[in-house]
Amino acid sequence: xxLIGIIVAMQEELEVVLQSLxxxxxxxxxxxxxxxxxYAGSPVVAVICGVxxxxxxxxxxxxxxxxxxxxxxNIGVAGGLHPEIxxxxxxxxxxxxxxxxxxxxxxxxxxxxxxxxxHAFPSDPMLLQWARQACADLKNHRFFVGRIVTGDQxxxxxxxxxxxxxxxxxxxxxxxxxxxxxxxxLNHIPFICxxxxxxxxxxxxxxxFAQFTPIAAANATTLLQNMIPLC
Ligand code: ADE
Numbered sequence: 001x002x003l004i005g006i007i008v009a010m011q012e013e014l015e016v017v018l019q020s021l022x023x024x025x026x027x028x029x030x031x032x033x034x035x036x037x038x039y040a041g042s043p044v045v046a047v048i049c050g051v052x053x054x055x056x057x058x059x060x061x062x063x064x065x066x067x068x069x070x071x072x073x074n075i076g077v078a079g080g081l082h083p084e085i086x087x088x089x090x091x092x093x094x095x096x097x098x099x100x101x102x103x104x105x106x107x108x109x110x111x112x113x114x115x116x117x118x119h120a121f122p123s124d125p126m127l128l129q130w131a132r133q134a135c136a137d138l139k140n141h142r143f144f145v146g147r148i149v150t151g152d153q154x155x156x157x158x159x160x161x162x163x164x165x166x167x168x169x170x171x172x173x174x175x176x177x178x179x180x181x182x183x184x185x186l187n188h189i190p191f192i193c194x195x196x197x198x199x200x201x202x203x204x205x206x207x208x209f210a211q212f213t214p215i216a217a218a219n220a221t222t223l224l225q226n227m228i229p230l231c
Contacts, residue, residue, distance in 0.1 A: 025037065076177075080199070082144070088219075096120065124191055146171040149170040150175060181193065
């Protein structure tokens with residue numbers, strides 16, 4: 001059975017995994033706690049990576065190099081950018097880009113990397129299919145499949161949200177997944193990101209964010225319970 005790395009954003013989501021983790025073992029690396037055990041019948045390592053791209057990238061490389069995880073699933077919250085997407089909805093990433101990578105003075109398009117084969121990291125097609133299946137069971141919440149953009153910025157302005165949506169054709173924004181995707185891409189490890197929408201990345205974002213955290217945690221439980229046995 002492949003070992004699955006689960007990177008979650010919040011304590012609430014980790015609790016959900018830990019409650020059902022059999023034979024749990026905790027390991028400390030780089031200030032993060034990695035919980036190894038059996039979840040929904042499969043061997044997993046679950047961890048909170050912290051906020052932002054550096055934390056997320058470091059955490060991902062540790063999962064791959066030290067724990068030898070063969071698949072990586074990232075669960076968390078995101079700000080909705082598409083006008084139809086509401087808090088509580090779920091977005092599965094099919095491609096991921098870093099919106100704060102900006103080498104325009106060197107002649108590169110926004111979000112494009114210097115001397116790298118790609119700028120939009122794709123999710124693994126099998127994991128994407130299993131994520132769709134897992135999402136079909138979400139009660140009272142819609143799900144969307146499309147691009148998620150990542151940057152070291154909490155987006156809380158309607159102008160910026162609209163601009164990211166239009167420029168990158170992105171459904172949602174958050175602060176980790178495209179850096180996890182980049183590390184997985186470089187290591188040839190299948191990756192998927194599934195995010196619950198906590199806010200609309202506008203002026204009320206910080207309030208919605210607090211209110212929708214429990215819903216996001218509930219969505220994460222359903223998704224992981226449904227998806228892990230498929231992986
Ligand atoms: N995660 C959840 N909401 C977000 C937002 N508005 N901007 C960045 N990351 C987020």
